[in-house]
Amino acid sequence: MSKNPIIKIENLYVDFPVKGGLPFQKKKHISAVSDVSLEIYPGETFGIVGESGCGKSTLANAMVGMVKPTGGKVIFKDKDLFSLNRTDFKKTRSDMQMIFQDPFSSLNPRFSVFQLISEPMFIRGGFTKKEMEQRVLELLKLVGLDEKDLHRYPSDFSGGQKQRIGIARAISLNPDLLICDEPVSALDVSVHAQILNLLIDLQEHLKLTYVFISHNLAVVKNVCDRILVMYLGKVMEFGSTKAIYKNPLHPYTNALISAILDLDIKREKTILKGDIPSPIDPPKGCRFWQRCPYAMEGCIDIPAPLLEVEENHFVACHKLSGFNEEQIKNGLDKRINKDE
Amino acid sequence: MKVLKKVLRKILNSLIGIGLFIGKIWKHKKGKIGLILVALLAFVAIFAPLIAPFDPYDVTERAAKGLSPSWEHLLGTTINTGQDIFSMLIYGTRVSLLVGLVTGIAIAFLGAILGIIAGYVGGMADNLIMRIVDIMLVIPTLPLTIVITNLFGKSYFIIVFIFVIFGWTGLARVIRSLVLVLKNSNYVKASELAGGSRWHIMTKHILPGVSHLLIMNTALTCAGIMVAEAGLSFLGLGDPTAISWGKMLAEAQSGGALLFGHWWWIIAPGIGIFIAVFAFMRIGLVMEEILNPRMKASSGIFKLFKTLNNTYIQEVFDGMNEEVLTTKEGEIS
């Protein structure tokens, strides 16, 4: 894939100030996204995986410009999103759309299906009512809803159907990039497959590019071409889905994969100790060291660099990158003894 | 021409909206009472001169002071001035309703605008508005009203003004917290992503989202304001020339109604206040039920349980009974 990337993120940082504390005290910050760079190519599905608080949603929000980054750039279609003026920004951004996790709160209960799906067209303007209706009917068919549903309200629909409406709204303006923020995790299990299949079909049909955010590695595996694993705002591992599943190199990815309760394979499981630490003032070195079964002295203070270990497979772990001679002399390569 | 058409359509739409809304209230038994009462009060207030049998301001010509209720004077006359109490009661509707409605609507406007600004714009504007709210909350309203009337003279204009200045704070707070919820909802986010301007989001999502709460609050504020107006008039802070129920009560007290046992002189304005406040309260409460069905559902369920037909329930239960078959594997179907 040597094409031009559709969206490119360069060294993105997003910090949030923590509320509370006295006015004269130093403000604390949540480091939600820290030094993330990536490129997404047209037509692919890019997965961002991690647990709650890992910054995956913040990253997605920064991509679409809903959150202003504290550092770094988001370049969408060769335009730096945050240096554009207001009108250009809006115009550029409307080529990116989002599908939300909770279909119950993502549809305005006061809008009919027609109003919901045609809202983006209405905002852009230049459509007659007839055109809009035509297009909405087309979209309804595309996402597997009935024409009769046109003038019904969200409360009449089940979770899965609501999500279909959400998808129809997102694709109504023919966007290039669709960001799916946990599109199935709020739905009933038996509906998951429907929605995922619909997304896959739409991608083929409309030549969409997806950014697929999920906490569930199993879902991501079938859908995504490449995966980015995040933990506490940092990239842990990054590469093609095949490579990562065949050979997870980072201990965290390994744990995530083994946490999937697979029906078929009864494999040895690594269960991580401890909890996800608070994103306020995260660990200085490797952000994962407190829970890492292989943590070494050096992991505490020195952040692990993101290294390309295979072609298109990046890992940030000291176990792979190792330490230099001086550091080894100082005993930084010693395993931290964890009292079991 | 086109603009005019658009404006007219907007007005028509909102009128239809209000109509639908009133219909919703009308469906509730409680709401019906409220609506009927409000309509009645409005009728009385507008046609007061036609309904009232006497001129309530007339203190000169009547020698008959302190009359007991009779067919001529339905509620008797005042002891000290000989005014017709029934006519005063009819005219009192005007002040009560006018002050209540004007204040209520003004508060709704101010509270909604400031609440939405605080919630939606956020940042400095939010900070400023919320600090003002905090300050308003600690200033005692009634004493300040007294001070202001002392400074600028007594009139209903001043009273309405102070009510509005102090009344918006509560509403703004409620609206603000709802706006914060709406603002962070995914559908607003989706709208923003599609390029929706602030204006679009404000008018299409936020304002309709708070409208129910706004109307409910306005009804309840109207009720509260009418009580407060009666209190201020009772203290003699209203327009000294106007006739209001609160002032009637004060006159009854000072005029010796208590002493001479003219209880109707006290009861009549009291009932006036009661009916007016009650009507608006009812509408407000029905709105609250529509907004917040969980709280009222309880009594409905209990009533339902009382009326439920036991044999029907038994039938439902029995209908679920079924045989369980036992077979060997492979012999199925």
Next chain:
Amino acid sequence: MQKSFIIKRIIYAIFIFFVVLTLNFFIPRLGVDDPAERYYPPQGNMSDIEYEIIKQVTREQYGFDVSTFKQYTNYVEGLLRFDLGTSFRTGNPKVSTLIAERLPWTLVLSVSNLVISLCIGLIFGTVAAWKRGRWQDSLLLNLSTISVALPAFFIALILSFYFGFELELFPAYTNPNMVSQFDWSWEAIKVVFFNAALPIISMSIGGIIGYSQRTRNSVIAVTNEDFVLTARAKGLSQNKVLFKHTLRNAMLPIVTAVGMSLSGLIGGAVIIEQIFNWNGMGTLFLEANNTNDYPLMMGIMLFMSTIAILANLIVELTYSLLDPRITVGEKR
């Protein structure tokens, strides 16, 4: 976290106090160039020279002969010594002395009102929530609509008419000797009790119903919470679930309501005091209004505001004690 929360709240309260104080200083100066005019309005039979002299005397007496800024700093300085200024009455008594004289009498009414409303309201409300949907509950619901529509002063008039004039059970007007002859003797306390009965009842009817309604809603809301189910699943008795789990959480909104009413502790009884001729802060304020006694009026206003600020502060701190989640400014 706890400590910084307290400090923050206190700093904020002081800030609010200063704003209120400033408003208080400037309100009587609204619309006139010379504050003395406000304090001593021109009277018909007075010649210009006479009036000028009187104004001059007033200025000197009340410290208006210096610049406005200086007056302001003097005012603030006086406040630090708990000096709220000098009343315009004959004999020029200190505002603070006048307030101190009347305050206890207002507190007799408002504190008993608060205690009665709260105690009875809590019990009624809990019962109504417990008997949700039965007659007790619907009775409360209907009463609450009615009570708002019947203002306290109307109830006061009716009570004073029926119990004071018709039945003559309680005095319809306060005995003017009650205050001057009060000597803590049993007899005197009995007199106070008799005179206060009607005002307190008329004030607390609304309060009782209001608190009942709040308690009921709050208890019902908490009863629907998951942790109440957990408590029941532990096998706790109904009483334990109610008192240890439900009520404590249900109290949180009630505390806010009490705080709100604390701020009206002193100014809330103006009309009732007026009806019963009760010698409290409310009547003092009305007297001041009738005599254009601005230092007294503004002194009382500031005093009331200060009480309200303190009440808010206390409520916030109490709340943070009752609800451990409050002081945490950050997640986790």
Next chain:
Amino acid sequence: MSDVLLGLKNLKVIFPAQQGIVRAVEGIDIDILKGECVALVGESGCGKSVTSLAIMRLLNTPPALIEVESINLGGDEITKYSENKMQDVRGKQISMIFQDAMTALNPVMTVGKQIDEVFIKHNKLSKKEARIETIKALRLVGIPEPESRAKAFPHQLSGGLRQRVLIAMAFACMPKLIIADEPTTALDVTIQAQVLEVLRNMQKSHNVSLLLITHDLSVVAHTADTVYVMYSGKIVEKAKVEDLFREPHHPYTEGLLGSIPRLSDTTKHFVQIPDSVPHPMFKPTGCYFHPRCKYATDICKEKMPPLVRLDNGREIRCYHPINFSGGENNE
């Protein structure tokens, strides 16, 4: 049959409402053996949580109306117990773990105190003795520094720790049966694995029976012994866990299994069940699953299939079961 710990027979729960009657649970039987882990699997609204509350007799009437033939706990018929006697059963003989530990714990009480209550109520201990037991219980579920954690309020603990506190509370008196209602749904994947591990170890080492209620079949795979699959208020299939995963008989179970993505999958598309769960007030005629079932025939639309109990202990409610030796729908 002496090794049956809990025998639930013919439980029916309905919720009358203004618009109609919600048939939440329509006559289900569940047997739980001693020391066994039984899973009750179903989607939201299928009546699985209502079932658990009905066993604890914690459903309020109104809004619920309950009819049950028998709830037999270790030989005693608890349907006949008075409320007082039932309070002795709850927490002591049956206890519960709820889904969301954040809301299931009282926010204004320290977690230690909340566990103390169980010991004080059932073991008649003093406050001090209870605290010692509480700390033991917290240590048992792997909470580090239990002494200081006992003094913490729920919001000061992380999600995983909170869930462990609930587990400690449920195991406090070593009851005969624990009902866990979606115990890991609200947690992160790595934490989920920890908590499931703790739950399973506790259950196995203390030989407690566990009724695991979940919508997630993959949780069931490594935890449960027997699985009941529930759909729209009815049991549609019961089987040993290995049997169920190897050869599901009911089309719904097949669909559920298919929609779980597996690491070994190679195709891009998922096996999908069309449509969604029927509204509990407006259920279809005949078999409730027929509108979504690819094997449905005319009889499925008319008549609810009976529950068939096979001699190998499996139960199935379907006219056209699949994966049968000699069955009609084998591929």
